[in-house]
Amino acid sequence: MISLFVARRELRTFFNSPIAYIVLGGFLLVAGWMFFSTLFLGGQASLRGFFALAPVLFVVFAPAVTMRSVAEERKSGTLELLLSMPLRDWEVVVGKFLGALGMVAIGLVFTLPYAFSVAALAAPGVSFDWGSAAAGYLGLLLLASSFLSMGLWASALSRNQIVGFIIGLLLCFAFYFVDKFAVLLPESLGEVLEFLSVDYHFENIARGVLDTRDLLFYVTLTAAGLLLTSRQLAAVRQ
Amino acid sequence: MVRIEGLAKSYGSTPALRGVSFEVPRGQVVGFLGPNGAGKSTTMKILAGYLAPTSGAAYVGGIDVAADRVATRRMLGYLPENNPLYEEMMVLEFLEFVSEVRRLPKEGRSGRIKNAVERCGLTTVMGKDIGQLSKGFRQRVGLAQAILHDPDLLLLDEPTSGLDPNQIAEIRELIKQLGKEKTVILSTHILPEVQSTCGRVLIINDGKLVADDAPERLAHGEGGTVSVVLASRLGSSLEPAQVQSVLERVPGVTSVQAAQGEGAGTLGFTLRYGTEDPRRELFEAAVRSELALLEVRRQHVSLEETFRRLTAGEAAPRASDPKPQPTA
Numbered sequence: 001m002i003s004l005f006v007a008r009r010e011l012r013t014f015f016n017s018p019i020a021y022i023v024l025g026g027f028l029l030v031a032g033w034m035f036f037s038t039l040f041l042g043g044q045a046s047l048r049g050f051f052a053l054a055p056v057l058f059v060v061f062a063p064a065v066t067m068r069s070v071a072e073e074r075k076s077g078t079l080e081l082l083l084s085m086p087l088r089d090w091e092v093v094v095g096k097f098l099g100a101l102g103m104v105a106i107g108l109v110f111t112l113p114y115a116f117s118v119a120a121l122a123a124p125g126v127s128f129d130w131g132s133a134a135a136g137y138l139g140l141l142l143l144a145s146s147f148l149s150m151g152l153w154a155s156a157l158s159r160n161q162i163v164g165f166i167i168g169l170l171l172c173f174a175f176y177f178v179d180k181f182a183v184l185l186p187e188s189l190g191e192v193l194e195f196l197s198v199d200y201h202f203e204n205i206a207r208g209v210l211d212t213r214d215l216l217f218y219v220t221l222t223a224a225g226l227l228l229t230s231r232q233l234a235a236v237r238q
Numbered sequence: 239m240v241r242i243e244g245l246a247k248s249y250g251s252t253p254a255l256r257g258v259s260f261e262v263p264r265g266q267v268v269g270f271l272g273p274n275g276a277g278k279s280t281t282m283k284i285l286a287g288y289l290a291p292t293s294g295a296a297y298v299g300g301i302d303v304a305a306d307r308v309a310t311r312r313m314l315g316y317l318p319e320n321n322p323l324y325e326e327m328m329v330l331e332f333l334e335f336v337s338e339v340r341r342l343p344k345e346g347r348s349g350r351i352k353n354a355v356e357r358c359g360l361t362t363v364m365g366k367d368i369g370q371l372s373k374g375f376r377q378r379v380g381l382a383q384a385i386l387h388d389p390d391l392l393l394l395d396e397p398t399s400g401l402d403p404n405q406i407a408e409i410r411e412l413i414k415q416l417g418k419e420k421t422v423i424l425s426t427h428i429l430p431e432v433q434s435t436c437g438r439v440l441i442i443n444d445g446k447l448v449a450d451d452a453p454e455r456l457a458h459g460e461g462g463t464v465s466v467v468l469a470s471r472l473g474s475s476l477e478p479a480q481v482q483s484v485l486e487r488v489p490g491v492t493s494v495q496a497a498q499g500e501g502a503g504t505l506g507f508t509l510r511y512g513t514e515d516p517r518r519e520l521f522e523a524a525v526r527s528e529l530a531l532l533e534v535r536r537q538h539v540s541l542e543e544t545f546r547r548l549t550a551g552e553a554a555p556r557a558s559d560p561k562p563q564p565t566a
Binding site for chain 2: 002005006009012013016017076077078080081082083084085086087088234237238
């Protein structure tokens with residue numbers, strides 16, 4: 001699969017730039033704080049507190065990972081080089097997406113020590129719920145996919161990575177925030193908003209309930225973002 | 239190898255190409271000449287499959303670029319304008335990446351890289367970051383990337399811009415070598431480059447093709463000019479109209495234009511000639527008409543002059559140049 005070569009180059013480039021370490025460091029710092037602050041507040045050896053907060057963190061983290069992805073290549077001109085290679089636009093987009101997902105996955109791997117320490121704090125005789133932890137991580141990856149695909153599109157919109165970051169942030173935030181005032185609205189409308197919410201579906205998965213509707217939601221959102229990015233690349237060619 | 243039909247391209251409402259057509263057979267080295275902003279790079283970008291044309295079509299190896307960009311891109315190597323490269327990658331890393339996305343077979347990859355690296359003289363900088371390289375080396379990396387997959391067609395957009403004279407000579411030599419086996423389209427606004435490397439010149443101006451010929455023909459086929467200063471051998475005053483008609487009758491002269499004399503009693507003219515040098519006949523005619531030739535100066539039309547004339551904006555041909563423009 002040719003996109004994997006593009007993805008590998010993305011990852012390499014990412015870790016060659018200082019921004020990567022700042023973004024990743026910031027992510028781990030905030031994630032650590034989320035792990036342990038919620039832990040001691042709840043007084044329970046579980047990751048539920050962390051998973052409740054994590055989507056907010058990803059609202060910022062995901063667009064920060066994707067902001068350079070296309071914008072930087074447009075600015076430096078290497079996009080012309082890349083797009084004159086025998087690759088289809090969607091192969092480029094998927095490659096960039098997989099690269100970004102790889103970075104998020106690496107970030108998540110670095111949070112595993114937190115999870116292990118929390119598990120180690122479980123009271124004797126009480127078993128740590130590894131099943132729901134795994135479901136939570138899976139949910140985070142799915143949530144990240146949808147955020148990254150939106151961030152990628154945002155990055156493709158201009159040559160300026162800061163613009164890409166802000167648009168990505170707003171988009172991700174919109175999909176996070178959309179159901180937060182649903183209680184105030186009529187029930188039917190509230191349900192629609194809930195269905196659109198990235199957070200709502202994540203909560204379902206983090207609870208350990210793997211429902212195809214939730215999966216389908218993330219897959220659809222991710223695909224839509226990637227499709228928009230492909231179309232944006234086609235627009236850049238005009 | 240390359241065929242372009244009525245290619246037009248607008249950026250928003252600004253037209254960059256207004257219907258360009260030409261054909262390049264396999265094995266030719268073509269210089270694509272024009273002032274900045276004439277549409278050279280736009281044509282290259284369309285051929286490379288990066289930009290989509292607004293109308294018209296471009297074919298590479300018989301395949302419409304718009305219909306199957308991947309197939310046409312596989313056949314060509316492209317050095318974009320300003321040679322954008324992934325600065326943070328090492329030369330070797332970068333070439334490996336290109337060989338991967340170009341789907342070179344795994345067994346052949348290192349051989350192809352080695353070949354391109356040797357041809358472009360990159361052996362000593364393989365482990366360096368591209369961002370640290372000098373401009374000459376960067377340009378060679380760009381060329382190595384373009385020839386990595388041994389393409390039939392090379393599109394080189396201003397391959398020598400920004401290089402010092404030594405580097406320019408090296409790159410030109412390399413292009414000459416490549417031109418022996420490949421079809422090369424080379425865009426430039428440096429005229430000697432075309433004269434030294436190309437078998438054919440396309441001159442583009444303001445989005446239109448204004449000339450298409452061999453560089454020697456563009457330079458010399460049109461002949462040139464002879465500037466003369468004349469005086470009467472008998473010391474009498476000269477009638478300009480009469481002298482001009484004498485000059486016009488000289489075999490080989492295609493047009494006569496009044497020019498500056500050298501003072502009282504003298505007349506200056508500029509004669510244009512085609513393929514035949516008219517100086518001998520001119521001398522004979524002058525003697526017959528009791529005219530003294532004080533000065534005869536011949537000038538070949540240089541490629542530079544042709545270029546200037548063809549690309550001098552929208553203006554009509556210069557006063558001293560009543561001839562119609564050549565093959566458009």
